[in-house]
Amino acid sequence: NAGVTQTPKFQVLKTGQSMTLQCAQDMNHNSMYWYRQDPGMGLRLIYYSASEGTTDKGEVPNGYNVSRLNKREFSLRLESAAPSQTSVYFCASSVERVNQPQHFGDGTRLSIL
Amino acid sequence: QKEVEQNSGPLSVPEGAIASLNCTYSDRGSQSFFWYRQYSGKSPELIMSIYSNGDKEDGRFTAQLNKASQYVSLLIRDSQPSDSATYLCAVNDDKIIFGKGTRLHILP
Numbered sequence: 001n002a003g004v005t006q007t008p009k010f011q012v013l014k015t016g017q018s019m020t021l022q023c024a025q026d027m028n029h030n031s032m033y034w035y036r037q038d039p040g041m042g043l044r045l046i047y048y049s050a051s052e053g054t055t056d057k058g059e060v061p062n063g064y065n066v067s068r069l070n071k072r073e074f075s076l077r078l079e080s081a082a083p084s085q086t087s088v089y090f091c092a093s094s095v096e097r098v099n100q101p102q103h104f105g106d107g108t109r110l111s112i113l
Numbered sequence: 114q115k116e117v118e119q120n121s122g123p124l125s126v127p128e129g130a131i132a133s134l135n136c137t138y139s140d141r142g143s144q145s146f147f148w149y150r151q152y153s154g155k156s157p158e159l160i161m162s163i164y165s166n167g168d169k170e171d172g173r174f175t176a177q178l179n180k181a182s183q184y185v186s187l188l189i190r191d192s193q194p195s196d197s198a199t200y201l202c203a204v205n206d207d208k209i210i211f212g213k214g215t216r217l218h219i220l221p
Binding site: 033040041042043044045048058090094098099100101102103104105106107 | 144145147155156157158159162164201203205206207209211212213214
């Protein structure tokens with residue numbers, strides 16, 4: 001049982017390049033999330049999907065787009081990467097959006113040069 | 114602006130002692146509270162969930178919730194070097210808010 005799987009684990013991009021971070025969960029969870037974690041800033045929510053077919057902005061959505069492809073998969077896209085987007089990105093899922101604990105993937109370490 | 118506050122630490126505790134981690138939150142209406150442990154370079158992992166006032170115990174871990182005073186704490190009994198990590202407090206109801214974490218260092 002893999003839980004939450006993120007790909008890739010590491011990526012280096014040049015400013016202006018685009019890329020998509022992939023996330024899949026096999027726990028039949030309804031809700032999925034994307035966070036970024038920066039030193040001294042803690043975990044910050046970028047976007048979330050409360051249920052299949054819905055997406056909503058979190059605290060820091062600018063520069064990102066998301067797609068809830070199906071119940072299992074939730075992707076995060078950087079259309080034009082900027083150095084300020086250098087961070088560790090975590091995908092998480094939970095049974096429901098509210099009042100439920102979240103289960104995290106291993107993270108993607110992204111560097112933008 | 115809803116907030117979750119934690120002392121950043123580091124909190125140094127001798128091996129075998131009780132480690133006490135505290136968290137305060139600003140929204141009096143918050144209902145669900147979580148503690149996550151995060152080792153350096155790893156992802157957060159859930160340790161405890163607590164929804165009602167009082168104590169909840171799971172092995173060496175006890176979560177304590179006091180809604181009137183708007184704080185939630187995590188006690189780790191018989192601290193081990195493997196408990197050295199950053200501990201994140203989170204609220205997840207109408208908004209999802211994580212504290213910035215407390216770094217815990219267990220001294221052998």
